[in-house]
Amino acid sequence: MTKDQVKTVLERVPSWPKARQKELAEVALEIEAELSGSEYYATADELKAIDEGLVGRAASKKEVKEAFASFRRT
Incomplete structure (x- = not known):
C-alpha cells in the first residue's frame, strides 16, 4: 500500500461507524x-476475553487427584 493509499483510507475513517474507528485506533496503537x-x-x-477463554481450561484439585490416581492403576 502506498502512502497516498494510506492517506486516502485514513481520510474516510471519520465516516466509519464509531466502533470501527475505535477498533482501527486500537490496532494502530498496538502496531506503534x-x-x-x-x-x-x-x-x-x-483481559475479560482472556478470562472468558480460560474458563474450564484448568483442572480442579479433584480432577488432578483423580487423574493421578488413574495413572497409578495402570
Whole structure:
C-alpha cells in the first residue's frame, strides 16, 4: 500500500461507524507500540476475553487427584 493509499483510507475513517474507528485506533496503537519496542498492556476488554477463554481450561484439585490416581492403576 502506498502512502497516498494510506492517506486516502485514513481520510474516510471519520465516516466509519464509531466502533470501527475505535477498533482501527486500537490496532494502530498496538502496531506503534510494537515498532517502538514499548511494553504492551492489555485493555480491560481484552483481559475479560482472556478470562472468558480460560474458563474450564484448568483442572480442579479433584480432577488432578483423580487423574493421578488413574495413572497409578495402570
